[in-house]
Amino acid sequence: MRLSLSVLILFSLIAVACKPTHEPSAANMVTVSIAPQKYFVDAISGKQIEVSVFVPAGSSPDSYEPNPKRMTDLQKSKAFIQMGNFGFEMAWMPKIKDQFKTLKVFNANEGINFLSDEEHGQNPHIWMSAKQSKILANNIYKALLECFPEKKDLFAQNMKLLETELDSLDLLFAHTLDSVSHRTFLIFHPALDYMAADYGLVQLAIEEHGKEPSPNHLMHISEESKNLNIKLILIQKEFDVENAQVIAKQIGANVVQINPLNENWKAEQLEILKILYENLK
Ligand SMILES: [Zn+2]
Incomplete structure (x- = not known):
């Protein structure tokens, strides 16, 4: 009896908790x-x-x-x-x-x-x-x-x-990125085309035609990155970090995760600016 009563109370509490407080019209x-x-x-x-x-x-x-x-x-x-x-x-x-x-x-x-x-x-x-x-x-x-x-x-x-x-x-x-000395960075999926173009940076994508890169493509990118002395590899939350880490090891760059789909757009912008400045300066 006691048990069933507490179960009943528990259920009614859950029901209250689950009821939406505001139904959007x-x-x-x-x-x-x-x-x-x-x-x-x-x-x-x-x-x-x-x-x-x-x-x-x-x-x-x-x-x-x-x-x-x-x-x-x-x-x-x-x-x-x-x-x-x-x-x-x-x-x-x-x-x-x-x-x-x-x-x-x-x-x-x-x-x-x-x-x-x-x-x-x-x-x-x-x-x-x-x-x-x-x-x-x-x-x-x-x-x-x-x-x-x-x-x-x-x-x-x-x-x-x-x-x-x-x-x-x-x-x-514009001011912060104006002074950085390394202007090229790698990114898994090319999400920063406009940011790079607007503030004088160069973004190179690891992805190959929207798919996981082939070993050949990875090798080519590693060589190019070594020549360009690339210090930063950005990777989006949605993608596999493994390939980025393989390249990072070969060229001695940092891998940093970003989240272009962050709901807090401004916080993400400031975060990326900080990452770019610290790794490219
Ligand atoms: Zn995209």
């Missing part, structure tokens, strides 16, 4: 492709808008395949602010538009001068450059204005603050 939610975009929506809306992130942590937006739950979550959203050229977006957006006829779809990468590489064709990683992120933030701002015109004053006020923040970050990158 369809009128107040947007979906974005990746977590860093949430940083910008939150900054512009002052966290007044619910944000659903479509590609979960640990998945690559270049090849993500959404599960049925992701698709039903879209029902609650007023808009899908996609980046615009991720592999998963090109594969799935026609189906999504077909299934959710009233969903507004916006591109966060409108107006970008795209860079190309072997792995992506058109490289989608614009949010990794503070400079390009000003364009990204502005596109997100315009999308939110269109979806929630009644919040125009709040958004405009927050956007001004965000613009100031992005301008200072852009300046900080």
Whole structure:
């Protein structure tokens, strides 16, 4: 009797704990492709808008395949602010538009001068450059204005603050990286094309056509890296660190992990800046 009572109490406690405290309403939610975009929506809306992130942590937006739950979550959203050229977006957006006829779809990468590489064709990683992120933030701002015109004053006020923040970050990158002496670094997956181009660095990818590198390719990279006196190898959380460590040993470089899909976009930017400065100075 005693036992069953405590079990009952335990169950009711679990039930209370699991009950969502706040059910997001369809009128107040947007979906974005990746977590860093949430940083910008939150900054512009002052966290007044619910944000659903479509590609979960640990998945690559270049090849993500959404599960049925992701698709039903879209029902609650007023808009899908996609980046615009991720592999998963090109594969799935026609189906999504077909299934959710009233969903507004916006591109966060409108107006970008795209860079190309072997792995992506058109490289989608614009949010990794503070400079390009000003364009990204502005596109997100315009999308939110269109979806929630009644919040125009709040958004405009927050956007001004965000613009100031992005301008200072852009300046900080330019000043800090201006003086480093080693300008080339290795990276497993080429996620820093725009950052490198905007601040005068050279990024070499270890990955081969978007796949694990062959032994031949690894050997070629090791030789090239030795010649260029490369000191830093960056590796994303999602990728296998082993190949990077093989090269690091051969050339005497540091392997450092980064997380381009970090939801705390600014903290990640500052972290990467620190890593670049300390290893390339
Ligand atoms: Zn990529």
